[in-house]
Amino acid sequence: MSKVRVLVGTRKGAFILTSDGTRRQWDVSGPHFAGWEMYHLKGSPVEPNRIYASQTSSWFGQIIQRSDDGGKTWHQPGTPPGEPTTTPDGMPKGESNKFIYDASPETGKPLTTHQHYDGTQRPWEFKRVWHLEPSLTDPDTVYAGIEDAALFRSTDGGQTWQELAGLRDVKGSLWQPGAGGMCLHTIVQDPSNPQRIYIAISAAGTFRTDDGGMTWRAINRGLKSKYELPDSDAEVGHCVHRIAMHPMRPNVLFMQKHWDVMRSDDAGESWHEISGNLPTDFGFPIDVHAHEPQTVYVVPIKSDSEHFPPDGKLRVYRSRTGGNEWEALTNGLPQRDCYVNVLRDAMAVDSLDPCGIYFGTSGGQVYGSANAGDTWAPIVRDLPAVLSVEVQTLT
Amino acid sequence: MIRVVLPAHLRTLARVDGEVKLEVMGAVTQRALLDALEARYPMLRGTIRDHMTQNRRPFVRFFACEQDLSHEAPDAPLPDAVATGAEPFLIVGAMAGG
Numbered sequence: 001m002s003k004v005r006v007l008v009g010t011r012k013g014a015f016i017l018t019s020d021g022t023r024r025q026w027d028v029s030g031p032h033f034a035g036w037e038m039y040h041l042k043g044s045p046v047e048p049n050r051i052y053a054s055q056t057s058s059w060f061g062q063i064i065q066r067s068d069d070g071g072k073t074w075h076q077p078g079t080p081p082g083e084p085t086t087t088p089d090g091m092p093k094g095e096s097n098k099f100i101y102d103a104s105p106e107t108g109k110p111l112t113t114h115q116h117y118d119g120t121q122r123p124w125e126f127k128r129v130w131h132l133e134p135s136l137t138d139p140d141t142v143y144a145g146i147e148d149a150a151l152f153r154s155t156d157g158g159q160t161w162q163e164l165a166g167l168r169d170v171k172g173s174l175w176q177p178g179a180g181g182m183c184l185h186t187i188v189q190d191p192s193n194p195q196r197i198y199i200a201i202s203a204a205g206t207f208r209t210d211d212g213g214m215t216w217r218a219i220n221r222g223l224k225s226k227y228e229l230p231d232s233d234a235e236v237g238h239c240v241h242r243i244a245m246h247p248m249r250p251n252v253l254f255m256q257k258h259w260d261v262m263r264s265d266d267a268g269e270s271w272h273e274i275s276g277n278l279p280t281d282f283g284f285p286i287d288v289h290a291h292e293p294q295t296v297y298v299v300p301i302k303s304d305s306e307h308f309p310p311d312g313k314l315r316v317y318r319s320r321t322g323g324n325e326w327e328a329l330t331n332g333l334p335q336r337d338c339y340v341n342v343l344r345d346a347m348a349v350d351s352l353d354p355c356g357i358y359f360g361t362s363g364g365q366v367y368g369s370a371n372a373g374d375t376w377a378p379i380v381r382d383l384p385a386v387l388s389v390e391v392q393t394l395t
Numbered sequence: 396m397i398r399v400v401l402p403a404h405l406r407t408l409a410r411v412d413g414e415v416k417l418e419v420m421g422a423v424t425q426r427a428l429l430d431a432l433e434a435r436y437p438m439l440r441g442t443i444r445d446h447m448t449q450n451r452r453p454f455v456r457f458f459a460c461e462q463d464l465s466h467e468a469p470d471a472p473l474p475d476a477v478a479t480g481a482e483p484f485l486i487v488g489a490m491a492g493g
């Protein structure tokens with residue numbers, strides 16, 4: 001029978017929630033890495049027991065953790081437990097947390113500056129890994145989206161990391177931090193074209209490579225940021241919060257922007273708004289039903305300063321028409337006095353039938369629905385603030 | 396032997412309990428001590444000082460002999476009591492409200 005494994009990153013550790021295919025009874029393990037900020041955990045699609053995790057702390061910096069047994073045990077990929085801590089020639093191992101921007105003349109780009117909040121220029125500085133995206137085909141290849149915004153790739157299971165520096169070449173001096181920092185938070189691989197990857201940055205926008213990461217271009221035509229940018233339809237600078245794709249329709253992208261829910265039908269070449277009847281078009285996560293490419297989910301949030309649901313009612317909105325027409329999903333979710341937020345990486349779907357959908361809140365709840373959002377129930381209620389939720393469907 | 400006390404999170408990463416004992420060759424300085432620590436426990440590289448600049452991370456402090464040594468030069472000799480192992484070298488997470 002199928003199983004579901006939900007990987008939850010929180011401000012103070014990681015938790016793993018497991019259930020059988022009925023998704024009624026849940027086992028909770030954790031906290032793993034107690035006390036650390038766990039920005040993101042994600043499993044390899046080709047080797048599901050291989051899970052990568054971003055562990056970070058203001059005190060001790062960035063750590064990359066890897067599990068090869070579905071989250072039971074973990075190690076830093078550069079230094080597997082039980083192995084010597086030095087190479088045969090005496091060099092120390094353990095560089096899995098070394099994210100050095102590539103400024104070399106051969107493969108890199110000059111490490112210039114980017115805009116700060118106040119419009120002045122600041123040098124690029126590594127802060128943390130926001131998002132880890134394992135390859136669709138190779139368990140040892142994984143992408144890391146970092147702050148200050150850049151994309152890194154490891155091809156040795158997370159032991160070493162190399163920047164795909166061509167991205168910073170796309171008007172990097174005009175990028176600026178959103179409220180959470182200047183983070184590369186979204187990495188979407190095109191399953192039909194291994195050379196094509198989409199990424200999104202707050203606040204720079206959406207970018208695409210068609211050559212496996214060597215060169216990039218901004219794909220933000222149609223985005224409007226009237227109150228965030230002096231030139232509202234600038235080529236870069238938009239605060240894109242999240243993009244999502246259904247693997248059966250890789251040219252169709254859905255976007256939750258700072259304000260506005262958007263859609264592209266041409267692989268990001270142009271975007272049009274699909275906010276329709278949403279109570280507010282601000283929000284963070286967006287995701288697509290596992291079996292219905294036109295069914296999309298968002299969690300509207302009242303504003304960019306309040307960061308809580310309108311009217312204290314936690315509602316997921318679902319469109320079955322690819323946008324514009326949205327219905328509120330409320331059954332099982334708190335409909336009064338609820339003032340939590342749902343962050344950009346904190347929603348995910350499983351691939352069972354019916355499709356399950358999950359999200360975590362800043363109040364520490366993880367809600368799940370085993371019927372595509374018709375009804376909801378909390379899986380856990382009292383975790384630390386949830387930063388990320390990913391789901392693995394195991395057969 | 397030099398005695399080093401790590402904060403709890405770094406003990407977890409290094410998979411050690413209690414104090415760490417290190418052999419430091421030559422002059423016992425902060426840099427030599429941290430080099431020896433990272434060579435023995437490479438999983439700690441980047442957690443105490445920056446990979447590239449080798450500067451102390453801002454929220455990490457160094458104490459010994461009831462003194463704050465955080466701002467001492469990396470190549471300055473550490474107190475004799477640390478060099479002889481009479482007193483431990485404490486690596487501490489700054490009291491920053493976490």
